[in-house]
Amino acid sequence: MRNYLKFYIEGKWVEPATPKTLEVINPATEMVCGQISLGSISDVDRAVNAAREAFTTFSQTGRKERVELLQRIVAELDKRHEDLAKAITEEMGAPVWLAQRAQAAMGRAHFITAIQVLENYKFEELRGTTLIVKEPIGVCGFITPWNWPLNQIACKVAPALATGCTIVLKPSEIAPFSGQIFAEVLDAAGVPPGVFNLINGDGPTAGAAISSHPGVDMVSFTGSTRAGVEVAKNAAPTVKRVSQELGGKSPNIILEDADMKSAVVDGVRAVMMNSGQSCNAPTRMLAPQTRMDEVIGIAKAAAEATTVGDPNGNAQIGPVVSEAQWMKIQRLIQTGIEEGASLVAGGTGKPEGLERGYYVKPTVFANVSNNMTIAREEIFGPVVSILGYDTIDEAVEIANDTQYGLAAYVSGKNLDKMREIASRLRAGQVNLNNAPMDLMAPFGGYKASGNGREWGDYAFAEFLETKAILGLTQ
Known part of the structure; x- marks a missing residue:
């Protein structure tokens, strides 16, 4: 004590x-x-x-x-x-x-x-x-x-x-x-x-x-x-x-030419780390409609492979910080279900075998529209929302359609195209292809971030x- x-x-x-x-x-x-x-x-x-x-x-x-x-x-x-x-x-x-x-x-x-x-x-x-x-x-x-x-x-x-x-x-x-x-x-x-x-x-x-x-x-x-x-x-x-x-509600634009498995798995892991309690987490995954089924399958597998448990053990994520935070996350997951998003992995309640402690199931929603609560509010938990887009212009419009502007993420193979997209994103920090942390890079946000x-x-x-x-x- x-x-x-x-x-x-x-x-x-x-x-x-x-x-x-x-x-x-x-x-x-x-x-x-x-x-x-x-x-x-x-x-x-x-x-x-x-x-x-x-x-x-x-x-x-x-x-x-x-x-x-x-x-x-x-x-x-x-x-x-x-x-x-x-x-x-x-x-x-x-x-x-x-x-x-x-x-x-x-x-x-x-x-x-x-x-x-x-x-x-x-x-x-x-x-x-x-x-x-x-x-x-x-x-x-x-x-x-x-x-x-x-x-x-x-x-x-x-x-x-x-x-x-x-x-x-x-x-x-x-x-x-x-x-x-x-x-x-x-x-x-x-x-x-x-x-x-x-x-x-x-x-x-x-x-x-x-x-x-x-x-x-x-x-x-x-x-x-x-x-x-x-x-x-x-x-x-x-x-x-x-x-x-x-706060943040950071978009993660995955381009059609990206290494899809790597980009989606990295995106899910980035949200799950620290039990989703990072303000710059890429919680809105924007994927091309032409590859949506593939993206959903990879995201589902990545979430279900995320181990949850005692932080003193070997689990990848532990509990969220408090009962109040746990209740907020549960409320927002339930709201996502009620508003018509497709629950791909996780959901409400505690993971099996973890009745004591503020543990949350690694959760993925698909078929999310940007006007849904889970796409607008900062959940601050291990919850990924997948949104679809048809064109780059639409992806950028969705990415910027938020009160927040802390971070944004782009994955693909054409750096010139990614650089152009980055210039259009209203966020204080844009990460390309899961780039490593740079402690000399300024960290902070636009708008309400x-x-x-x-x-x-x-x-x-x-x-x-x-x-x-x-x-x-x-």
Whole structure:
């Protein structure tokens, strides 16, 4: 049983202003596995004040000092890798293999990337007699999600520290364990007091206090579009910068000349990974009508071959994060059936033999039209919807017919054609032929999927203000 009842403020572990606790549920067992304290407005005030005071000094540190700090953090992350992976499996149900190789590993990877960017980043540029200077924006409030908990913490904290900002972090109260260990990592790495602060709490209280606080200069939020709208509303009166990575309903256009088996299997696996709880998952598979029967057969086999079970075992996917999430997914699967989509694999209820735990059957729908609920709403579960198209223009029109624009996928053999299709897709990131992840590529969305960019050098821009000094040379 984990008991994380203190907050990390000004370099110390401190008691909350008002004792209030929340039980954390292990989604694989449905049993309480720990508890955290829920922060109040007073706790947020204390953390923000510590960050503001620390900013005066930390913002003036040099490149070398910050590179060395990030390197120490990487060293401490290496020491705690196993602890972080175990915490992620326990708090949100990621299988051990995924927690170790991806979930925990991505935290380290973002710090390595930030070091590489920082070593060569141009913070100053002389244009004639004017010096353009990029300076740290100030105190940053981070509100992070439960689906990739360490990844989303690290991809914000690493560039913020690299640019000289100070931080108040509120991890998800549903999956808070990895955030607590992360704070221990930063403490062990010698982050100066007040530069990084951690408050646990819920969105309506601690989250709202951070996003509305006049002492916070920018807020970065990852989560649902609905919650992102509330964050933006809370931030508006203080005119702070808001960066958001929100929902997605990403199209996966499979062209007629694609290696159909590879493209369809990769598409299904990409949705199933992490139990479908990835905002950029290619949940709408767009297939040519001329090859639809073949696509459905391959997708059905791929879903049925996906093993579900105890995340501490050898299953490919574990449970979804909570009962509320499980109920939402069940409701949407049932809605797909009622609206006339063809259930090809999976369906409602738990997989056979898994009565305890929030497990979902790997599900595939065919004969889906883009006006159906399962094609419009973000399900955030292991559910693939297959839609047909007759022409490329129709495929692009269907792909773009969504409120979201986080990611898109295209599979085929003609790269020139794929490049042209990519230029027409309204999404922040387009993946061709299952290309490998690029940590230097900007990650973020169009439309209701957000308004900022994370990862690599593009992440630095979110944490910098631009100043022009005129007449420097005369």
